[in-house]
Amino acid sequence: xxxxxxxxxxxxxxxxxxxxxxxxxxxxxxxxxxxxxxxxxxxxxxxxxxxxxxxxxxxxxxxxxxxxxxxxxx
Numbered sequence: 226x227x228x229x230x231x232x233x234x235x236x237x238x239x240x241x242x243x244x245x246x247x248x249x250x251x252x253x254x255x256x257x258x259x260x261x262x263x264x265x266x267x268x269x270x271x272x273x274x275x276x277x278x279x280x281x282x283x284x285x286x287x288x289x290x291x292x293x294x295x296x297x298x299x
Contacts, residue, residue: 229254242287246294272297 232250239248251257260269263282270279270293278297285293 244287244290246290268293270294270297 229252230250235248235250238244249256257267260267260277260280262269266282266284268279268281268285268290269277270281272278279293281289281293
């Protein structure tokens with residue numbers, strides 16, 4: 226999720242980083258407020274059941290993100 230970033234910038238970042246999973250643009254900051262995000266970047270990994278499985282604050286590499294997603298899907 227990105228807060229206050231234009232959709233085109235988000236799409237460009239995702240493409241450059243090779244990210245293929247859904248990324249949410251939180252331009253109104255409603256989602257960030259609901260999840261009480263304390264730092265940026267914050268990565269919230271949500272399972273297929275809709276429950277939060279992991280929250281990581283700080284920059285993550287593509288491999289770190291893929292590892293978190295794989296852990297949720299397995």
